[in-house]
Amino acid sequence: MRPDHTWHRPMLACAGLMLVMSVASAVGLLVDDRLVAGAPAWLKPFKFAVSFTVYAFSWAWLVSLLRTRRRLVHTISTLVVVVILVEYAVITLQAARGTRSHFNVATPLDEALFSVMGVSITALWTGTLVLTLFLLRTRIDDAANRWGVRFGAVLSLIGLALGGLMVVPTPHQAATLGTDAFDGLIGAHSVGVPDGGPGLPLTGWSTVGGDLRIPHFVGMHALQALPLVVVILVLLSRRYARLRDDAVRGRLVIVAGLAYAGALALVTWQALRGQPLIAPDGLTLTALGGLVIATALGTVRALRPTASVPSSPPAHPVDQEAFSRP
Template sequence: MALTHGDRRWHRPLLVLGIACGVVALASLAAMPFDDRTILGESVWVKSFKFGFSFFAYCLSLAWLLSHMTKLRRTGWAFGTLFAVISAAEVGVITAAAAMGTFSHFNASDDAFNQVVQTAFQFVPVMFLANVVIAVLVLFQRIGDRAVTAVIRWGLLLSSLGMFAAFFIVTVGGQGQRTQVDANGTEVPLNAGHGVGDLDGNGMFLTGWSTTGGDMRVAHFIGLHGIQVLIGLGMLLSFLAVRRAWLRDDRVRAAVVRWSAAGYLGVFATAAWQAVRGQSFTSPDAASLAAYGAAVLVAAAGIALTVARARRTVDAEDRTLELR
């Protein structure tokens, strides 16, 4: 599965934005040791780092994907540009809020700066719909070989589900109206929070995911970045196919991708289920462990059967050639 192709051009707005978001992530990470300002116990730059990294990975993946479309390329290109514009605004206001040492999400202040921030967030559903449109366009066309098509279709499904999970962060949290102090010592009214069954502020290092309650951001992250996991898997399978004859059939690689994606989907669903129950991702109970285990075992069994069947087919073909 080639990352590039001579007659394909990556979506330039998404490519440029992805690189810019990578710079934001690196700059935010570099600022943490030198800026001791904190919000809810973590560096003011943690959020801009997380969003910069996520959009760096996702925008580059989407830019690559759009270069592989064979039908309705202009339509896909237009929705990719719409996604890039809204994403740029979101990362921009989050980074600006970090620099100012104040809250971005759930901030109910009536100052002019926060009104700009919240206005930018109002377009997030449009960004989600743009991603869904691209996913639908991909469903009705074959892109590359079967393995590449499976990577793109399943990857977009997982990422769309991951984005959709973000809309439940507010509804399942139930934290309601409250006041918190920002990095400047200013009391800021907040209208929601991330934690489920637990107030924000007890998060893991860098991710901020709650260690004492549920957190839908875990499922959001897992789903959103499923496409990068599958792209990496597709590249690995292509590399292994050079030495493994039974992997050279794109139907075999596609089946491995589909089984892996199904297992990944199970992990995503279990993480969301944990969050809804107010259970920390780091403290799964027996039911959660069983669900995670089932997802992994189903995927592993499917892959094992696929590989065994493919190897038998290749062995049979080799024996036939020897008899000739």
């Protein structure tokens, strides 16, 4: 009997709802000219809606690959959906009120809402951790699929955790807490400069200081980037015979995963040093150069032929029959 490969429906519904909210937030950007911390009031709801859309869609698929403890997995995934909806509801409410959702403890209501967000993001990370552990134990026969899914899930989990760096009080906040000089904020996404300064278009990432949103974003979306590498390799295998070798594709995805991990470490280090993404210093460029060289050497080594190369292209990376029971 074929195993159940049904995608997780609550996750799919969540992805659909967040897609709708992406459009609604985009409309808000067009019709509401209010600014919150120097950015359009509806920019944060828009960015979170897009991020939650791809997160929920990705896990709706990944949950379908899990073969053990199906009822527990379904329950945890559904709870993660609830947490996402709570988190997004607070973000939207605060945008509608024209105030910050993150780091805001200026009033009892703001503090309560920020506390709810803190609990929800902790629950989201914990639920994702459990799902990731189940995923790591799932047997995946195709090497490229196996390493793409595993690297993507683990690095996404790390990216979620890096968001915790933003809730650490800045030196000024710690020094003024409990005094009249306290500005009602605990935590920041910028390093070395105040939040709300000059930033890149759309993302708002600081162009004058470090920005902890960058490693948070880069890490989280490994969940989409590395499976995409697998898709690209499958497509290229139709033209290049070397890529029809499962072992070669698997090694290339390992190189991609390690390179992605290196890039995540690099942008985290850069942000913590208070350095803008678009203005790297010599030390950052040296580290980047080393990462590029190591990736290139790893790619060359990964492309070495193995004993035999299959004559037919590999299965598509989202072909569920590539995944088998443990």
